Amino acid sequence: MVSRRYYYYLFLMSAVINIINLVPRVLIFTRFDGVFWSILLAVAYGSLTMYMFTRLIIKFEGQGFPEIFNTYLPKGVVIPLLILYSIFWFVAGSIMLLSFVDITLRFISPDISARAVMTGFLILVVGASRFKTTSILYATEIVLLLSFPAMVFILIKALINPAFNWDSVLQVLTYLWTKPKLVTVTGASFAFTGYVNLAIFNRSFNNLTLKLRHFWLVPVSGLLILLVTLLVPIGYHGSIGVEDHVYSWFSTADSLRMETFIVERVLYLFYITYLSMSLVMVVIYWHVGLELFKGCFNEKEDKKDSGDKETDTGKKSRKNQWIEAILLFTVSASMIYLTERINQVRLAQAGQWFLNLRFFSETFLILLLMFLVWRKRRSARR
Amino acid sequence: MRKSLWAKLCVIGLLMSLMSGCQFKDIDKRSFVLAIGVDRPEDPEAKHLYEVTLKTGLPEGDPTARTQESIMITQVAPSIPEAVRLMKSKIDKELDFSHCKVVVYGQALARENIGTVLDWTTRRRDLQLIMYCAVGVPNAKEVIQMQPKTERVPGNALILSLSKDGSESPFVHTVYAFDLARKVTESGIDPIMPIVHTQHPDMLVVNKLALFNKSKMVGTLTPDETRLFNLLATKNLITSFRIKTEGNAFDYNLESSKSEYKINNVKAGKATVSYKIKGAGTIELNDEGIPVTGPVLREVSRAANEQWEKDVKALCQKLQRLGVDPLGWGLRYFSRSWDNKQEVQQWRELYPELDFQVKANVEMKYTGLIR
Numbered sequence: 190m191v192s193r194r195y196y197y198y199l200f201l202m203s204a205v206i207n208i209i210n211l212v213p214r215v216l217i218f219t220r221f222d223g224v225f226w227s228i229l230l231a232v233a234y235g236s237l238t239m240y241m242f243t244r245l246i247i248k249f250e251g252q253g254f255p256e257i258f259n260t261y262l263p264k265g266v267v268i269p270l271l272i273l274y275s276i277f278w279f280v281a282g283s284i285m286l287l288s289f290v291d292i293t294l295r296f297i298s299p300d301i302s303a304r305a306v307m308t309g310f311l312i313l314v315v316g317a318s319r320f321k322t323t324s325i326l327y328a329t330e331i332v333l334l335l336s337f338p339a340m341v342f343i344l345i346k347a348l349i350n351p352a353f354n355w356d357s358v359l360q361v362l363t364y365l366w367t368k369p370k371l372v373t374v375t376g377a378s379f380a381f382t383g384y385v386n387l388a389i390f391n392r393s394f395n396n397l398t399l400k401l402r403h404f405w406l407v408p409v410s411g412l413l414i415l416l417v418t419l420l421v422p423i424g425y426h427g428s429i430g431v432e433d434h435v436y437s438w439f440s441t442a443d444s445l446r447m448e449t450f451i452v453e454r455v456l457y458l459f460y461i462t463y464l465s466m467s468l469v470m471v472v473i474y475w476h477v478g479l480e481l482f483k484g485c486f487n488e489k490e491d492k493k494d495s496g497d498k499e500t501d502t503g504k505k506s507r508k509n510q511w512i513e514a515i516l517l518f519t520v521s522a523s524m525i526y527l528t529e530r531i532n533q534v535r536l537a538q539a540g541q542w543f544l545n546l547r548f549f550s551e552t553f554l555i556l557l558l559m560f561l562v563w564r565k566r567r568s569a570r571r
Numbered sequence: 572m573r574k575s576l577w578a579k580l581c582v583i584g585l586l587m588s589l590m591s592g593c594q595f596k597d598i599d600k601r602s603f604v605l606a607i608g609v610d611r612p613e614d615p616e617a618k619h620l621y622e623v624t625l626k627t628g629l630p631e632g633d634p635t636a637r638t639q640e641s642i643m644i645t646q647v648a649p650s651i652p653e654a655v656r657l658m659k660s661k662i663d664k665e666l667d668f669s670h671c672k673v674v675v676y677g678q679a680l681a682r683e684n685i686g687t688v689l690d691w692t693t694r695r696r697d698l699q700l701i702m703y704c705a706v707g708v709p710n711a712k713e714v715i716q717m718q719p720k721t722e723r724v725p726g727n728a729l730i731l732s733l734s735k736d737g738s739e740s741p742f743v744h745t746v747y748a749f750d751l752a753r754k755v756t757e758s759g760i761d762p763i764m765p766i767v768h769t770q771h772p773d774m775l776v777v778n779k780l781a782l783f784n785k786s787k788m789v790g791t792l793t794p795d796e797t798r799l800f801n802l803l804a805t806k807n808l809i810t811s812f813r814i815k816t817e818g819n820a821f822d823y824n825l826e827s828s829k830s831e832y833k834i835n836n837v838k839a840g841k842a843t844v845s846y847k848i849k850g851a852g853t854i855e856l857n858d859e860g861i862p863v864t865g866p867v868l869r870e871v872s873r874a875a876n877e878q879w880e881k882d883v884k885a886l887c888q889k890l891q892r893l894g895v896d897p898l899g900w901g902l903r904y905f906s907r908s909w910d911n912k913q914e915v916q917q918w919r920e921l922y923p924e925l926d927f928q929v930k931a932n933v934e935m936k937y938t939g940l941i942r
Contacts (some may be wrong), residue, residue: 221911293697300596316581351805352750356899357757359906366909427753427760433693443700444749448736452701 190251190395197403198333199390199473203383204411205340208418208438209463209542210288215349215376217431221364227373228415234374235381236408236443238551240399245558246387247397249566253389255484259385261564268485274388275481277550279520282474283527284540285467286310290528291536293464296439296456307528313468319513323393325469325476332469339462343455344417346445353424360428361420363426372541374504375548377415382408385551389429389477402509435533439442482516602627602642602664603671605726608711609688610677612647621679621688623654623711627666640941641725643716651691668697674704674748677711680802681788682927685762686755689786693752700749704732706781706788708768711912717769732777733765741798741810755786758915759901762805763800766791782895790893792886795885797909799879799886802848803830803898811855816874822856823875824933834904836921844887844900848879850933872935873938879931887927900925 207213216224249257254274258267290306298306317325347353391397422437425444434440442459452458486508531539608624624645644661648654659666674692675687686941692698707714722728731737734745746764754762766779778794792800802808811824828850835843854863854871861867890897901918908914 298698313581316577319577352747354753354902356760356902356906357753360759360902364911365905425749425753425758428755429758430753433752433756439599440700440749444747446701454701456699556582 190459191323191326193394193397195330195390196243196384196387196397197393197406198326198329199386200381200383200469202329202333202411202466202473205341206285206413206463206467207380209285209292209467210436211537211544212379212415213418213422213437214537215372215544216543217422217437218371219370220361220419220423220428221367221375223364223367223369224373224419225362225365226367226369227453228377228412228419230369231311231374231377231380232408232412232415235378235411235463236404238378238555239381239384239407240404241555242558243383243399243552245555245562246391247394247399248562249391250393251392253392253484254481256392257390259484261561261568268300271481271485275478277547278388278478278481279415280543280545282314282471282478283520283524284536284543285471285474286314286524287527287531287536288540289464289467289509291533292436292439292460295436296443296460303528304525305526308406309469311473311524314471314475315517315521317472318479318517320472320476322390322476322480325472326390326393329469329473332465335467336462339458343442343445343459343462344421346447346455347421347441352444353421354427355424357428358420358424361423372489375545376541377414378548379417379544380411380415382547382551385554386473386477389480390473398532407519448458448561479513481517483512486512596665600664601667602629602662603665604668605641605671606673606675606715606729606790607671607692608675608677608707608715609651609680610711611679611683613710617647620647620649621651621654622712623658624715625655625658625666626715626726627662629664638819641718645712647651651688668679669699671698672702673726673733674702675707675714675729676704676709676764678788679710680704681706681783684786685751685783685788686786688729689748689752689755692748697792698748700747700752702748703730704746704748704751704764705729705733705777706764706766708766713769714767714775717773717775717864719773719775721750729767730774732775733767739809740777741801741808742802744797744801755783757902759896759903759905759918760899761785761897763897782890782893782897784893784895789895792889795882796886796889799882800897802828802879803832803846803883803886806830811888811932812852812875812878814871814874814878816870818859819861819876820858821854821871823852823871825933826851826853826936828933831901832898832903834887834900834907840920841924841926842904842921843928845928846883846887846930848883848929848931848933849929851936853937854935854939860864862942863940868935868938872933875933875935876931879933880929883929883931884927887925891922891925891927892921896922906939918931 219227255271258271262270286307290303290310293304293306294301317328421537422434422441423431425441426437431437439456439459443454443456445455446453447455577669604625604627608627610622610624611618612620612622612711622645624643627642627644629642642662644658646654646658646661648657655666674688676688680688692702693700719728733743743763744763751762751764754760762783762785764781764783765777766773766781767777769777778797780792780797781788782790782792782801806829808825808828811822813820813822828848830846830848832844835845852875857863901922904918905914
């Protein structure tokens with residue numbers, strides 16, 4: 190069982206990771222069309238769903254989705270639901286992985302083959318996603334704490350640089366009174382999405398409580414992160430030119446210079462920092478996807494061992510290993526296939542589709558959990 | 572047992588990712604491009620072609636020994652990528668652009684259009700966005716080919732003189748590639764680039780500024796104007812100024828400086844750009860050698876203020892006459908105006924009628940070591 194702070198790490202990790210690809214793209218694309226109100230709406234929606242989801246799932250202490258579903262839902266519903274959500278989590282990780290392969294090819298090594306990069310990432314991610322749930326949480330903390338100084342350094346460096354053009358930022362701010370757009374809301378609320386990983390990671394928490402004394406930090410930090418995501422690239426590439434950059438944050442990092450460091454380009458520091466963080470994020474997503482998928486097959490063992498998760502994850506049955514091997518092999522093979530097939534435009538489209546779907550599926554998850562909590566109460570009363 | 576095996580594999584995988592090496596080509600099989608120059612060929616028949624000059628350095632052992640020679644390659648082609656591909660067959664080593672630090676636009680090309688070259692440098696993935704951009708006079712090829720005596724590492728003279736890493740000249744305005752690119756697209760601000768001109772036999776002089784109307788060079792600033800421009804555009808400019816007072820002349824060294832401006836929209840159809848420039852100086856030279864007392868110091872300050880007010884106003888009016896906006900007045904106007912539909916049109920009407928007010932406040936603090 191882990192301390193409460195790991196819950197906030199899950200949130201923080203996915204919030205800082207969003208500046209890599211999908212979120213800045215949609216924010217920048219609608220920067221003249223109500224982006225600021227969309228961000229505010231997204232902050233409200235994101236914090237609210239995060240609060241509700243967490244309040245609901247902590248009613249099932251120490252249990253993940255597979256255990257909860259298997260207890261309170263009929264079997265015919267459980268399996269499609271778990272498989273659906275498992276696919277969802279795998280897709281989330283895959284989009285991030287595909288983006289990072291693309292970024293690596295673009296900024297680090299144009300000559301290497303995409304498949305080689307993908308294989309390298311997959312070895313790490315597949316291996317690590319089979320770890321114990323709690324180990325992944327510890328790794329999250331370590332990577333986040335190691336990356337944090339670099340992130341703060343890059344941000345401060347970006348903001349105090351005289352090349353940062355505040356007039357461009359203010360020019361975008363004068364478009365405040367425009368109507369918010371749904372795509373921007375769905376995109377921006379992605380910054381808050383770290384909490385859904387409780388679907389499996391709830392197994393590691395048994396004393397999770399939400400105190401408003403701490404929780405107010407979530408909307409505030411979320412708002413700041415989203416504003417930084419949008420405005421810093423605008424300060425460097427201008428209110429119009431910012432749209433030309435495919436990976437606006439990587440271009441921003443490339444526009445910074447560390448005069449007295451070993452390497453001059455901030456890009457490399459930025460790349461290493463965000464590579465490690467997004468690989469951990471992919472590990473988290475795939476771990477959830479894997480565990481959800483495994484939940485379809487061994488509901489009995491789960492019920493039996495639900496009291497003692499630590500030892501259960503320690504010795505996995507042979508059947509489990511086969512399921513894992515087949516699933517991870519299939520996913521990895523399709524990833525390697527996709528790296529060569531997918532292009533930049535399709536990846537962006539797929540990402541936007543994913544963001545939109547996620548927005549609505551999260552609402553559905555909350556309704557589902559409400560229903561389950563109601564079932565639980567009723568069965569407890571009996 | 573299985574678990575620890577996986578853990579070991581992961582650790583090995585992580586460690587392997589640290590071994591970057593030199594991809595698939597060793598460092599001795601590469602030649603590093605350090606500066607690119609793009610020109611229009613002199614031949615009038617080939618005016619639509621590009622003449623690309625690369626200054627490349629070969630990796631060698633000891634960087635302190637002055638044995639490093641740079642290699643120039645020139646190629647004329649219909650486009651820059653074509654030229655680069657053709658150059659690849661002129662050299663036995665793979666051209667590596669990842670250390671390229673300077674792009675020099677030939678004067679003729681700059682007067683025509685920099686858009687195509689700029690697109691190439693920002694789009695190409697291994698070219699940095701923190702490259703220094705400059706205009707080469709008489710053309711980029713000669714600037715690139717110049718080998719100053721102070722150059723220890725190929726291309727370094729150009730890099731150091733365009734940046735603030737080496738000598739900090741008040742006549743140099745460093746322009747990075749991302750800065751150039753954003754100013755070309757942004758409305759209400761125009762690009763600028765320092766001008767590098769060659770002085771034979773072996774000198775590169777950077778003391779002028781090229782003014783662009785978006786992607787076309789339309790004028791230049793003299794060294795004095797460039798220094799004033801830097802005074803307006805940067806904080807704490809390191810420079811000295813010379814002023815004449817009644818019967819005497821002084822040089823003062825600027826210790827600190829700061830300039831701010833506001834656009835006051837007095838009434839419809841009329842706007843004023845009012846600059847406030849603050850500074851503190853030290854007397855560096857006193858021509859006649861008469862003792863510098865308190866009143867003299869105040870007199871020097873007053874004269875310096877007058878000088879700045881007159882010169883800065885003249886500079887602003889020159890920019891206005893050329894129809895360029897390198898200081899971003901338009902962007903400032905847009906960023907303070909909530910009327911987003913009309914503002915561009917409004918500014919277009921306001922700009923030719925702009926009034927300039929300059930309030931200088933430079934104070935002489937010290938007389939130096941002697942009175």
